[in-house]
Amino acid sequence: MQSYKIALLAGDGIGPEVMKQAVKVLKAVEARNPDVNFELNPALFGAVAYFETGKSFPQETKDICDQADAILKGTIGLNHEDSQKIPVDEQPERGALLPLRRRYNTYANFRPVYLPKELSHFSPLKAEIIGDGIDIMIIRELVGGLYFGHKETGVDEQGRRFVREVLEYDEDQIRNILKVGFETAQKRKKVLHNIHKSNVLKSSVLWNTIVDELAPSYPDVEVKHILVDAAATLLCLNPGQFDVMVMENMFGDILSDQGGGILGSLGLMPSACVGPEKSYYEPSHGSAPDIAGKNIANPYSMIGSVALMLEMSFGMESESKHLWNAMKSVFAQGYGTPDLAKGDDAKLIDTDKFGDLVVAELNKAPRP
Ligand code: NAD
Ligand code: IPM
Ligand code: MN
Numbered sequence: 001m002q003s004y005k006i007a008l009l010a011g012d013g014i015g016p017e018v019m020k021q022a023v024k025v026l027k028a029v030e031a032r033n034p035d036v037n038f039e040l041n042p043a044l045f046g047a048v049a050y051f052e053t054g055k056s057f058p059q060e061t062k063d064i065c066d067q068a069d070a071i072l073k074g075t076i077g078l079n080h081e082d083s084q085k086i087p088v089d090e091q092p093e094r095g096a097l098l099p100l101r102r103r104y105n106t107y108a109n110f111r112p113v114y115l116p117k118e119l120s121h122f123s124p125l126k127a128e129i130i131g132d133g134i135d136i137m138i139i140r141e142l143v144g145g146l147y148f149g150h151k152e153t154g155v156d157e158q159g160r161r162f163v164r165e166v167l168e169y170d171e172d173q174i175r176n177i178l179k180v181g182f183e184t185a186q187k188r189k190k191v192l193h194n195i196h197k198s199n200v201l202k203s204s205v206l207w208n209t210i211v212d213e214l215a216p217s218y219p220d221v222e223v224k225h226i227l228v229d230a231a232a233t234l235l236c237l238n239p240g241q242f243d244v245m246v247m248e249n250m251f252g253d254i255l256s257d258q259g260g261g262i263l264g265s266l267g268l269m270p271s272a273c274v275g276p277e278k279s280y281y282e283p284s285h286g287s288a289p290d291i292a293g294k295n296i297a298n299p300y301s302m303i304g305s306v307a308l309m310l311e312m313s314f315g316m317e318s319e320s321k322h323l324w325n326a327m328k329s330v331f332a333q334g335y336g337t338p339d340l341a342k343g344d345d346a347k348l349i350d351t352d353k354f355g356d357l358v359v360a361e362l363n364k365a366p367r368p
Contacts, residue, residue: 003037004314007068009045009061009100012092013287014351015074017295018302021355022072025303028359029310029319032367036316041068045100046076046092046287047083056086056095062103070313071280073100074302079289100280101143106273107173108180109142109252110308111284113239113259115268119331122264122340125236136235136242137184138259140252141177142273144169145203147249167203169248174210180274181246182218188243194225195247195255207248231255235262256284265339267298272308279313281305295350298337300327303358318368326361330354 010019023040030038043061050056065071076092083091115123117133149166156162185192194211198204208225215223228251234241235258247255260266266285273280283301291297311320334347335357341348
């Protein structure tokens with residue numbers, strides 16, 4: 001019997017609604033795999049934790065995460081007004097999410113931007129631009145750069161308020177994420193798009209120097225350099241040219257949400273945040289306060305994050321594939337949550353129903 005401890009951090013907004021579907025799926029996977037046992041350990045995280053305990057990442061949650069084999073996170077964060085009710089440093093982004101990333105050094109964030117041709121009607125892009133579908137792996141550095149650099153606020157000699165936030169990387173951090181980029185490219189189409197801004201940022205100059213130093217060790221990978229601003233345009237005009245894209249933290253935050261845009265919804269953006277010892281899995285999107293509590297969020301990003309966890313943390317490749325196929329098959333039958341199901345022939349379903357249909361499809365797949 002293989003037993004895995006999973007910390008469940010449902011979080012805020014739509015987090016609990018999509019996490020409920022993830023739990024459904026995990027129970028179904030467990031039932032299909034008699035040799036596998038999941039110990040699911042829910043813990044408070046985010047604004048909900050702050051209001052209950054005074055901390056958005058309480059010690060008890062840290063302990064549960066420390067003991068877990070993998071962490072599954074929903075979403076955190078409040079709308080702009082409600083956020084102001086929490087002191088800046090305890091707001092869930094600064095008080096919980098970034099400390100989670102730092103605690104486990106989850107430096108490699110995989111954000112697949114994937115839409116098979118049959119589902120290309122979800123995308124706002126024209127069919128001729130999508131061609132055979134969209135299949136890009138954005139690899140975002142997740143524990144460095146502006147997010148974690150030195151920060152200072154104060155008043156200058158003229159009495160003006162100022163702020164300083166530093167984009168910091170050391171060469172080891174850059175090398176580690178670039179290696180992930182090269183290795184991922186080797187496993188896919190052997191093309192690596194290096195996204196940078198070396199015409200302005202010194203951090204990108206060092207980044208590109210390390211790309212050049214590493215490239216000879218990966219002679220089978222072709223490196224293509226693209227400035228981040230141009231990459232934003234090309235993602236819309238010709239996404240098919242990209243396969244693996246590697247970039248620093250902030251560029252990856254922005255371009256991966258654009259990835260959700262070209263797919264048609266942030267509800268189609270799962271992710272894996274991989275560290276040397278522990279990884280955690282989360283949708284790329286936020287807590288969607290505008291639709292929270294209505295049971296209409298698209299749980300694909302959350303269930304896709306479960307599929308990534310099965311594959312990357314538990315080595316359950318075939319079950320992970322079955323899960324992707326189950327979700328694809330639900331969409332292929334015309335079902336969709338309101339972010340996607342548009343037009344006369346769309347079969348509109350809610351969050352719970354999507355989870356139920358995925359489980360039903362999964363159970364049609366061969367058992368191990
Ligand atoms: P958001 O991603 O929450 O929402 C942007 C838009 O996308 C909204 O219209 C929302 O309804 C829609 N959307 C997002 N996920 C969806 C889903 N699964 N199904 C259907 N529609 C979906 O971004 P935001 O509104 O800028 O941020 C809201 C809060 O989330 C903020 O507090 C922010 O800091 C936080 N946030 C958290 C994370 C995280 O937990 N990792 C990520 C991003 C933002
Ligand atoms: C994401 C989010 C976070 C980020 C926020 C909530 C801190 O936007 O995971 O993409 O900027 O990394
Ligand atoms: Mn983001």
